[in-house]
Amino acid sequence: MIYYDKVSKVFKDKTKALEDISFGVEPKEFVTIVGHSGAGKTTLMRLLIAEDRPTEGAVFFESANIHRLNKKETNRLRRRIGTVFQDYRLIPTRTVYENIAFAMEAAGRTDAEIAADVPHVLELVDIGHKIWNFPRELSGGESQRVAIARAIVTQPDVIIADEPTGNLDPANTFEIIRILQKINELGTTVLLATHNKGVVDTVGGRIITMKNGKIVLDDKHGKYVL
Amino acid sequence: MKIMILTTPKRIFKTGFVNFWRNGFLSFTAIVILTITLLSFGALIFAGAFGQAMLKEVKSQVDINIYFSLSASEQSILALRGEIDDLAEVDSTVFVSRDQALADFQTKWQNNTLIMQGLQELGSNPFPASLNVKAKDPGQYGGIANYLENKSPTDESGAPIIDKINYQENKLIIDRLGRIIPAVEQTGIIITIIFAIVAVVVVFNTIRLITFTARDEISVMKLVGASNIYVRGPLVISGMMYGIVAGIIALIVIAAVAYWSDALILRFAGVDTAANFAFAVNVFSDYFTRNFGQLFGIILGSGIILGGISSYIAARRYLRV
Numbered sequence: 001m002i003y004y005d006k007v008s009k010v011f012k013d014k015t016k017a018l019e020d021i022s023f024g025v026e027p028k029e030f031v032t033i034v035g036h037s038g039a040g041k042t043t044l045m046r047l048l049i050a051e052d053r054p055t056e057g058a059v060f061f062e063s064a065n066i067h068r069l070n071k072k073e074t075n076r077l078r079r080r081i082g083t084v085f086q087d088y089r090l091i092p093t094r095t096v097y098e099n100i101a102f103a104m105e106a107a108g109r110t111d112a113e114i115a116a117d118v119p120h121v122l123e124l125v126d127i128g129h130k131i132w133n134f135p136r137e138l139s140g141g142e143s144q145r146v147a148i149a150r151a152i153v154t155q156p157d158v159i160i161a162d163e164p165t166g167n168l169d170p171a172n173t174f175e176i177i178r179i180l181q182k183i184n185e186l187g188t189t190v191l192l193a194t195h196n197k198g199v200v201d202t203v204g205g206r207i208i209t210m211k212n213g214k215i216v217l218d219d220k221h222g223k224y225v226l
Numbered sequence: 227m228k229i230m231i232l233t234t235p236k237r238i239f240k241t242g243f244v245n246f247w248r249n250g251f252l253s254f255t256a257i258v259i260l261t262i263t264l265l266s267f268g269a270l271i272f273a274g275a276f277g278q279a280m281l282k283e284v285k286s287q288v289d290i291n292i293y294f295s296l297s298a299s300e301q302s303i304l305a306l307r308g309e310i311d312d313l314a315e316v317d318s319t320v321f322v323s324r325d326q327a328l329a330d331f332q333t334k335w336q337n338n339t340l341i342m343q344g345l346q347e348l349g350s351n352p353f354p355a356s357l358n359v360k361a362k363d364p365g366q367y368g369g370i371a372n373y374l375e376n377k378s379p380t381d382e383s384g385a386p387i388i389d390k391i392n393y394q395e396n397k398l399i400i401d402r403l404g405r406i407i408p409a410v411e412q413t414g415i416i417i418t419i420i421f422a423i424v425a426v427v428v429v430f431n432t433i434r435l436i437t438f439t440a441r442d443e444i445s446v447m448k449l450v451g452a453s454n455i456y457v458r459g460p461l462v463i464s465g466m467m468y469g470i471v472a473g474i475i476a477l478i479v480i481a482a483v484a485y486w487s488d489a490l491i492l493r494f495a496g497v498d499t500a501a502n503f504a505f506a507v508n509v510f511s512d513y514f515t516r517n518f519g520q521l522f523g524i525i526l527g528s529g530i531i532l533g534g535i536s537s538y539i540a541a542r543r544y545l546r547v
Contacts, residue, residue, distance in 0.1 A: 049449055051547060071454070078451035089446045093248040105237055106452035150450065 001027045001189060002048065002158065007057035009043050009213075017043040019213045021057070025191065027157070030184045032203050033193045034224060035210035041193035044210075045162045048191070049081055050074050079107045082151030082188075086163035088143040090135040090150075096122065097131050100150045107154045121153045122146075125179055141172030148179055158189040165199060177202055200224040238456065242463020252436045253468060259432040260472035260533060261479075263425040264525050268480040270418045271521065275513040277414050281407055288364045288400055290371060290393045292357040296324070298387035303355055306379050306387065310359060313373065315366035320358040327353035354389060365404035367393055430536045433465055437540035448547040458541045465537030469529030476525050484514035 002025040009018040018040045025031050033041050046052040047059050050066050059066045061077055069077060090099050097118055104114045122128040125145040135143060144164055151159050161180060165173035177192075177199055184190045194200060200207060200223070207222025208215055217225060246253050294303055300323060307319055322330070328351045335341045345352075361367050371393035381387050393400070437444075440461070447457045487510035514521065 051449065075451045075453050078449060083449050089442060089449075091443045091446060093245060093443075098244075102447065102452070103450040106447065106450050106456055111233070154450075 001025055001029075001062060002191075003060040004044070004047075005058045005060065007047065007054045007059060009040075009047070009052070010055045016213050018047075018054070021213075021215060023208060023215060023218055025158075025189060027189055028184070028187055029206060030181065030190045030203065031192070031206045031208060032200055032222075033191065033208045033210060034195065034200050034226065035193075036195055036226060038212075039195075039210040040213040041195075041210060042162055043213075045083075045160050045191065045193055048158075048160060049078055049083055075106075079154055080157045082154065082156040082159040084144070084147050084151050084159065084161040084164045086166040088135070088140075088147045088167075090138075090143055090146055092135050095132050095134055096127070096138070096146050099135070099146060100153050103150045103153055109154075117153055121149045124152075125149045139172075140167050141169070141175065144168060144172070144176055145179070148176065148183075152183055152188070156188065158191065159183060160191045160193075162193045163195070164192070165194065165196060170198070173199065174202065195226075197224040197226075234456070235459075238459035239463055241460035242467065245460050246464040246467040249436070249464070252439065253464070256432055256436055256465075256468040256533070257472045257475070260429055260468050260529055261475045263429050263532070264472055264476035264529050265479060266421060266425050267528055268476060268521070268525060270421055271524065272480075272484075272510055272513065274414060274418065275517075276509055277410070279509045281410065284403065285364055285407065286360070288367070288396075288403055289358055289360045290367050290391060290396065290400075292359065292374065292388055293390045293392070294355045294357070294387050295385070295389045296352075296354055297381070297385060298355065298389075299381055300355065302379070302381040302387050303357065307357055309377075310357070310370070310374075313370065315361050315363070315370055317360045317362045319360070322356045322358070324351050324353055324355045327351075327356065363404070364400055364407060367400050367404075368397070426532065429532050430539070433468075433533065433536035434540040437461060437537065437544065441544045444541065444544040445547045448545065454545050457545060458538060461537045461541045462534050465533035465535075466530045467533070469531070469533030470526065472533075473526035473529035476529070477522060480521065480525070481514060484510040487511060 004021050004023055007018055007021040008016070010016050021040075021044065033044060035041050043052065047054055048061070048066065050069065053067050061080075064073070064077070066074075066077060091102065094102065100118045100121065101114045104117065109117070119128060119131060122131055125148050127142055127145040127149065130138060130142060130146075135146070138146065144167075148159075148161075148164070151161075159180065164180070165176050168176060173196065180190055180192060181203070192199075192203065204221065206220050207217070207224075209217040209219075209222065209225055211226075304321070307321055310316055310319055331353060332342070332345070335345075359367075359370060361370060371391055374388060374391060379387050444457055
C-alpha cells in the first residue's frame, strides 16, 4: 500500500534527515516508528503527505509516486490519509464541530452527511460533549481526540500520527493509543511515530526503529530497543 | 456535482464571514488601516477637485480685451467677433458696446458728482466698444493676439477698427500662468500616484500580517486535502469584508467633512474675506453631491479590491504546502 524506495532527504543546511530508507506498509497494518528526536520520524511522515520532497528515491501510495502527483491529485491523496500531529493543529477560530466539518467539506461531503457524521465521530473518541467548544476551551487530551476525530471522519485508508501523545499525561496517552488501535481494528492502516517506550511496549506489533536517519531495526513483533 | 457547485461558494462565503467576525481584533486593525487609506484616497480626490476649482478660477481671471476705435461700426466689430468665436483656441467672447460701457461707468460712479459732471462736460460718449476674449488655455492668448495683429481688421472705409489689445500689458503674467498651471496639474497627478502607492503598500502589508497569523491554519487545511480555492476563498471574502466596512466608514467621514467644509473654509479664511473665497465655498459639498455615485464607486470599490487582492496575494506563499 505504502512503499518508501531508497529515500534520502538532505535539508538545505546539509543536514541528513533520511538516508537510503526502504520499507513497505501493508493495508490494515499498525506500524510504530520509534526513534529519538532528530531520528527522521517526522520527515518520514511529511514525505507521505507530500508536505516535503525526498532528495533521492521515491515514496509510493498504492502505485502512485506521491511526489509526481499534480495539485489536484495531491489533494485527493491527502483526503485518503488522516493526519494527527503532536501539537493538534486545530483551527483556533472554529468550534470543534467546525474543525471536523472542515475536513469533510474539503472532501466534498454534503451538509447532511456532515451533520450526521461529525457528532458520531466525536462520540467515537468520547468528546461529543465538547462539540460547540473552541479549541482554547479544551485540554491537551481533548484537543488530541478532536484531532483524531478530524483525521478519521473522512474514513481515510491511512492514519499517520506523529508523536500524538507527546504533550499528554500518561492517562491520556494510553487513551489516545487505545483509540488508534480501535481505528486500526476497524480496518484503517496506522503509522504511529513515537519515542515513548511505554507506548511502544503497549502497542507491540511491527516496530521500525530509526537512528540518525536510518532504519536500524524493522521487526514484526519488535520491542523498544533504544 | 450540481449541488457542490453551489455548496462550495456558499461554504466559502460563510467561512469568510465567520472568520471576519471571530477574528475581531485583527478585523478591527485591518478596517482601521483600510479606512485611513480610503480616507487618504478621498482626500486626494477632494484635493484634486479643490485644485481644479482654484485653477479654473485663476484661468477665468486671465483674459484679453480688444478696445475698438471710436469710429468703428458695431457691424464690423460683430463681424470680427464672429471670426474670433470660430477660432479653436477661443472659449468665449463678451461684447461691450459703447453705450453699454457708458452705462456701466455711470452706474459705477453715479454717486461721484465730480466724475459725473466731467462726463457731462465732455458732451459725447468717450468710451470705446470692447470685446473680452477668454481662451480655452492661458497659453493660447499669444496666438490670439498675434492673429488679430496680423489680421489688422478694417471697417468699410478701410480704417483700422482695433485701437488697442491689452495682451502686451498682461503678457508676463499670462505667460507665467501658462507655464505654472500645467506644472501644478502634473505635480498634483504625481503626488496622487505616490500617495496611492504608499497607501496600497500599507494595506497590503497589514493584510499580509493578518494572513501570517493564519499560516498554521492554512497549512492544516492544505494537509486535510482542501483545494486552494477552499483555503484562499474565505481569506479573500474576509479581505473584501474589511474593504466594504472601511469603505462605508470612509464615505460617512467624507460626507461629514464635505458637509462641514464650507463653514470650516469660511472660518479659516475669515468672515470678512468670504466674498473673495466665493469660488472655494461649497466646492467640497457641491463636489460630493454631484459626484456621489462616482465617489461611492471609487471608495467602496477601492476598499473591496484592495482588501480582496491583498488577501489573495498574501495567502499565496502559505499555500505552497
